[in-house]
Amino acid sequence: xxxxxxxxxxxxxxxxxxxxxxxxxxxxxxxxxxxxxxxxxxxxxxxxxxxxxxxxxxxxxxxxxxxxxxxxxxxxxxxxxxxxxxxxxxxxxxxxxxxxxxxxxxxxxxxxxxxxxxxxxxxxxxxxxxxxxxxxxxxxxxxxxxxxxxxxxxxxxxxxxxxxxxxxxxxxxxxxxxxxxxxxxxxxxxxxxxxxxxxxxxxxxxxxxxxxxxxxxxxxxxxxxxxxxxxxxxxxxxxxxxxxxxxxxxxxxxxxxxxxxxxxxxxxxxx
Amino acid sequence: xxxxxxxxxxxxxxxxxxxxxxxxxxxxxxxxxxxxxxxxxxxxxxxxxxxxxxxxxxxxxxxxxxxxxxxxxxxxxxxxxxxxxxxxxxxxxxxxxxxxxxxxxxxxxxxxxxxxxxxxxxxxxxxxxxxxxxxxxxxxxxxxxxxxxxxxxxxxxxxxxxxxxxxxxxxxxxxxxxxxxxxxxxxxxxxxxxxxxxxxxxxxxxxxxxxxxxxxxxxxxxxxxxxxxxxxxxxxxxxxxxxxxxxxxxxxxxxxxxxxxxxxxxxxxxxxxxxxxxxxxxxxxxxxxxxxxxxx
Numbered sequence: 001x002x003x004x005x006x007x008x009x010x011x012x013x014x015x016x017x018x019x020x021x022x023x024x025x026x027x028x029x030x031x032x033x034x035x036x037x038x039x040x041x042x043x044x045x046x047x048x049x050x051x052x053x054x055x056x057x058x059x060x061x062x063x064x065x066x067x068x069x070x071x072x073x074x075x076x077x078x079x080x081x082x083x084x085x086x087x088x089x090x091x092x093x094x095x096x097x098x099x100x101x102x103x104x105x106x107x108x109x110x111x112x113x114x115x116x117x118x119x120x121x122x123x124x125x126x127x128x129x130x131x132x133x134x135x136x137x138x139x140x141x142x143x144x145x146x147x148x149x150x151x152x153x154x155x156x157x158x159x160x161x162x163x164x165x166x167x168x169x170x171x172x173x174x175x176x177x178x179x180x181x182x183x184x185x186x187x188x189x190x191x192x193x194x195x196x197x198x199x200x201x202x203x204x205x206x207x208x209x210x211x212x213x214x215x216x217x218x219x220x221x222x223x224x225x226x227x228x229x230x231x232x233x234x235x236x237x238x239x240x241x242x243x244x245x246x247x248x249x250x251x252x253x254x255x256x257x258x259x260x261x262x263x264x265x266x267x268x269x270x271x
Numbered sequence: 272x273x274x275x276x277x278x279x280x281x282x283x284x285x286x287x288x289x290x291x292x293x294x295x296x297x298x299x300x301x302x303x304x305x306x307x308x309x310x311x312x313x314x315x316x317x318x319x320x321x322x323x324x325x326x327x328x329x330x331x332x333x334x335x336x337x338x339x340x341x342x343x344x345x346x347x348x349x350x351x352x353x354x355x356x357x358x359x360x361x362x363x364x365x366x367x368x369x370x371x372x373x374x375x376x377x378x379x380x381x382x383x384x385x386x387x388x389x390x391x392x393x394x395x396x397x398x399x400x401x402x403x404x405x406x407x408x409x410x411x412x413x414x415x416x417x418x419x420x421x422x423x424x425x426x427x428x429x430x431x432x433x434x435x436x437x438x439x440x441x442x443x444x445x446x447x448x449x450x451x452x453x454x455x456x457x458x459x460x461x462x463x464x465x466x467x468x469x470x471x472x473x474x475x476x477x478x479x480x481x482x483x484x485x486x487x488x489x490x491x492x493x494x495x496x497x498x499x500x501x502x503x504x505x506x507x508x509x510x511x512x513x514x515x516x517x518x519x520x521x522x523x524x525x526x527x528x529x530x531x532x533x534x535x536x537x538x539x540x541x542x543x544x545x546x547x548x549x550x551x552x553x554x555x556x557x558x559x560x561x562x563x564x565x566x567x
Contacts, residue, residue: 008373012385015370019392019446022403025413029406038411082281089278098278101285107552109504111521112541115528116292119538123295139288142281171273200396203506203525217398224398224511228406236399243395251387 023240030233037228047234057235060219064199067130067215071137072194078138079145079194080187086146087153105143113140114207121208128210136208137201141194148193152186185254192250196243300538301331311535335539344523345540349547351518355434355509356502359441363498364491366442367449371490372483374450375457386454393447401440401511408436408512432514440508445501449494456490457483489562496555503551504544520544 029037033044051057082102089095105113117136121128160182164174180187202217209218223232302311339345374385392400407413408431415427430436460483468478484491506521513519520540528537 005376007369008376011369011373012377015366015373016388018366018443019388022400022407022443023392023395025407026399026403037406038409038413038416078281078284081277082285085278085281089274092278094282097290098282098285101289105289107500107548107555109501109521109544109548111504111506111524112296112545115524115537115541116296117288119295119299119534120288120292135288139284142284146281196394200398202398207528217396220398220402224402224405228402228409232402233406236396236402239399240395244391247387247391247394 026233027237027240030230030237032230032233035230037230037233047230048238051231051234051238054231056214057216057219057231060214060216063130063213064216067133067137067205068195068198071134071198072141072191074134074138075141075145075194076187076191079142079190080149080183082142082146083149083153086150102143102146105140106147108140110201110203111207114204117204118207127212128208129212132208132210133205133213133215136204137194137198140204141197144193144197145187145190148190149183149186152183156182185257189250189254192246296538296541298331299535300335300542301333302535303330303332303334335535336543338536339539339543344518348518348520348523349543352503352520353547355437355441355517355519356499356505359438359445359502360495360499362438363442363445363449364495367446367494368453368491370446371450371453371457374454375460389447389450389454397444398507400444401508404436404440404443404512405431408439431512432517434513434517436512437509437517437519440512441498441502441505444508445498448497448501452493452497453487453490456487460486489558489565492558493555493562496551496558500548500551500555503548 029040030047031043031045032040033046034041082098086099086102114136117132117139118128121132121135126132156179161174161178164178165171169177200217201215202221205215206218206221209215220232220235223229299311370389374382374389377385405412409415410427410429410431412431414430415424418424419427430439464482464486465478468482469475473481504521505519506525509517509519509522510525513522521544524537524540524544527533527540
């Protein structure tokens with residue numbers, strides 16, 4: 001009984017208009033030549049030009065990118081290990097505490113995570129800067145990676161791995177040659193998730209950054225607090241564009257990969 | 272040996288960077304404010320041995336928590352956060368359910384696209400999505416321009432810097448969290464049940480209330496918790512869209528820490544916020560557990 005009644009059509013149209021109109025307006029008005037953001041005065045790309053000359057923004061963008069790449073990579077390694085522990089390691093002392101520590105950061109308010117990490121860094125006398133933001137981001141995003149990867153591991157057929165072991169692989173080889181390729185899509189989406197979480201984070205970075213490092217969200221924050229500005233509109237448009245292209249490409253690639261994998265599996269069954 | 276390494280690395284990482292920091296917050300919430308660096312006493316000095324530890328322990332007290340109960344700013348902020356989070360969650364449900372319903376009933380080949388359209392905003396910057404409403408809701412904003420232009424109103428509406436703007440911001444940013452669990456519950460719904468209800472004389476609307484809603488209950492509950500829990504400690508939305516009268520505890524904590532530099536009180540605020548959050552988190556976990564058991 002899949003039918004597109006007038007009710008469903010209206011709900012979908014209004015719903016998606018609500019989700020996308022604000023961003024669409026932002027994009028359109030980023031090409032507004034007027035300094036007064038809400039008054040349309042003609043098409044112009046001058047705010048993009050100004051943005052590219054704004055050293056403070058470029059520096060902040062560079063810091064953010066660095067933090068995001070490093071922290072999401074660490075988070076993916078640690079998070080995948082965490083998922084293997086959750087799903088594979090069986091019983092060990094302190095298992096409940098471990099799974100608690102994996103799930104708790106997901107629901108922890110950011111202000112508390114930020115505050116607690118800052119107090120730790122000050123307590124042990126660590127100079128705050130890019131390094132401390134990386135530590136903070138790695139910690140909370142590894143938990144997201146763990147959740148994503150463990151959901152894939154649960155549905156994973158262990159007999160494949162056992163077969164590899166029986167055929168003479170070492171456990172490490174079996175992991176590298178069998179397990180990793182199969183959980184790879186989940187590991188990649190975990191990395192992407194960690195990467196965007198890090199790019200996006202304002203609150204935790206503000207607590208843990210210290211005076212020496214400023215990330216892009218922190219820079220946007222301090223400018224946005226003063227009101228709407230055409231430069232921020234231009235910056236937002238660039239960020240929305242990059243994300244949209246990234247997400248669409250990623251989903252096309254995973255779709256092709258799954259289709260290929262399914263085809264290979266079918267071929268293997270026949271052979 | 273290998274298994275031990277596998278367990279120890281993430282374990283120690285989380286102990287050092289999640290549990291220990293949290294214990295520090297707990298400890299500082301029991302300390303006294305001091306005009307020093309760090310701005311609280313007592314500090315634990317391991318060189319003084321057991322006696323030092325006992326002295327340290329004796330100096331911890333619940334003074335900050337007593338302070339929180341005497342100054343009505345704090346409990347008002349907790350109550351107001353709860354109120355805003357509950358109302359915003361209900362609004363999100365009202366907006367999200369029809370969208371999820373529409374998606375679940377859309378033709379099969381549309382659904383991957385619709386799904387991606389719901390997830391896409393989630394990947395774009397939270398800060399930017401909140402910011403996009405500042406231009407819409409301000410006095411000279413696009414919404415007021417539109418309404419004045421069509422002649423629906425003659426005076427601009429004041430929406431930005433009020434609680435209304437905060438509700439709009441929350442519904443907008445957390446909508447995907449509400450849609451996705453409800454959609455996945457509705458998608459699994461067996462359409463023949465609805466046909467049976469209609470055959471047995473239910474109207475479409477009654478069938479919806481008696482069959483669809485109860486069967487999507489777990490999705491509704493999950494969605495509500497996914498919106499409610501992060502909203503309670505929200506900082507960005509009330510700071511950007513709310514006014515000086517919008518009291519939310521995340522904002523109070525931030526101001527206590529950065530503006531007043533009162534670390535012990537900020538820590539006490541954090542501890543209480545977590546205590547409040549424990550209940551919905553446990554209820555959410557139970558709901559998920561139940562869902563997993565049903566799924567087998």
